[in-house]
Amino acid sequence: GAVVSQHPSWVICKSGTSVKIECRSLDFQATTMFWYRQFPKQSLMLMATSNEGSKATYEQGVEKDKFLINHASLTLSTLTVTSAHPEDSSFYICSALGGFGADTQYFGPGTRLTVL
Amino acid sequence: AQKVTQAQTEISVVEKEDVTLDCVYETRDTTYYLFWYKQPPSGELVFLIRRNSFDEQNEISGRYSWNFQKSTSSFNFTITASQVVDSAVYFCALSERGNTPLVFGKGTRLSVIA
Numbered sequence: 574g575a576v577v578s579q580h581p582s583w584v585i586c587k588s589g590t591s592v593k594i595e596c597r598s599l600d601f602q603a604t605t606m607f608w609y610r611q612f613p614k615q616s617l618m619l620m621a622t623s624n625e626g627s628k629a630t631y632e633q634g635v636e637k638d639k640f641l642i643n644h645a646s647l648t649l650s651t652l653t654v655t656s657a658h659p660e661d662s663s664f665y666i667c668s669a670l671g672g673f674g675a676d677t678q679y680f681g682p683g684t685r686l687t688v689l
Numbered sequence: 690a691q692k693v694t695q696a697q698t699e700i701s702v703v704e705k706e707d708v709t710l711d712c713v714y715e716t717r718d719t720t721y722y723l724f725w726y727k728q729p730p731s732g733e734l735v736f737l738i739r740r741n742s743f744d745e746q747n748e749i750s751g752r753y754s755w756n757f758q759k760s761t762s763s764f765n766f767t768i769t770a771s772q773v774v775d776s777a778v779y780f781c782a783l784s785e786r787g788n789t790p791l792v793f794g795k796g797t798r799l800s801v802i803a
Contacts, residue, residue: 607790611732616780619790664732668791676787680726682733 574600577669579681586657587689594652594684596667602647603669607678608640611664620665623650657688691716693783695794702771703802710766710797712781718742723757723764724782724791734780740764771801 576599586592596606604625609617621642622630629642639661641653650669654661664685668678692715702708714723725737738748740757748755752769768775778798782791 605788609790616795617791617793619792622790666732666734670788672787674787677739678784678787678791680734680736682731685732 575671575677575679576600577667577679577681579665579667579684581684582682583685583687585687585689588658589656591653591655592657592686594654594665594667594686596650596652596669596681598648598669598671598679601669601671603650603671604647604675605670606644606650607668607670608642608650608652609666609668611666611683613664617666620652625650654686657686659688662686662688691718691721691783691785691792693781693792693794695779695781695797697797698795699798699800701800701802704773705770707767707769708771708799708801710768710779710781710799712764712766712794714762714764714781714783716783716785718785720786722784722787724780724784725755725764725766726780726782728778728780728796730777735777737766768799771799773801773803775799776801 578597580595606623608620611617620635623642623644625644631637644650666683668680694713721742723740727735754767756765778796780796781794784791
């Protein structure tokens with residue numbers, strides 16, 4: 574149980590286009606999901622906290638107009654990278670809070686974004 | 690502020706050697722959680738362990754063991770009789786509570802050579 578999926582697993586796009594990444598909790602409901610970003614050979618850094626039915630909370634330095642987060646249901650959060658540029662190329666990983674008391678984070682497999 | 694330090698950037702060992710990955714953390718909270726994750730080349734994070742601050746007992750799981758010492762704010766991870774399949778990046782992480790985001794260390798890249 575407690576499986577989180579991400580789609581797509583990898584994507585290549587041209588500079589200036591927008592890319593949507595989905596994060597789904599497959600067998601549990603998650604009112605809160607987190608989005609992390611990992612640049613090559615670096616650590617994971619929190620980008621934003623996504624709460625179902627409300628606006629996301631972004632970490633300092635993360636442009637909310639560029640990284641649009643929508644948590645429209647208890648099982649789905651989406652991250653849209655708008656007007657993507659090569660510097661946005663990264664590994665994006667989501668996690669969903671589940672478990673008894675919703676105190677356990679379950680990570681998705683990640684999405685590798687390459688912007689040409 | 691919370692901080693996790695993994696001083697070892699890369700470690701290379703020969704198969705069957707034991708290896709210890711160091712993790713030192715900083716937090717002002719009296720209650721917190723510590724984690725270790727393995728990240729193979731595929732990128733997916735593999736959960737290894739979660740430990741809360743009230744449980745200082747060492748943990749052993751097969752070839753893996755963890756040494757949690759609050760006195761030195763350390764949560765070290767030892768792999769006994771390492772294998773090539775252990776080659777990966779290992780992250781230590783800290784969270785204030787179970788439902789708050791994780792703060793990750795920079796990771797230690799372990800290479801086990803046959």
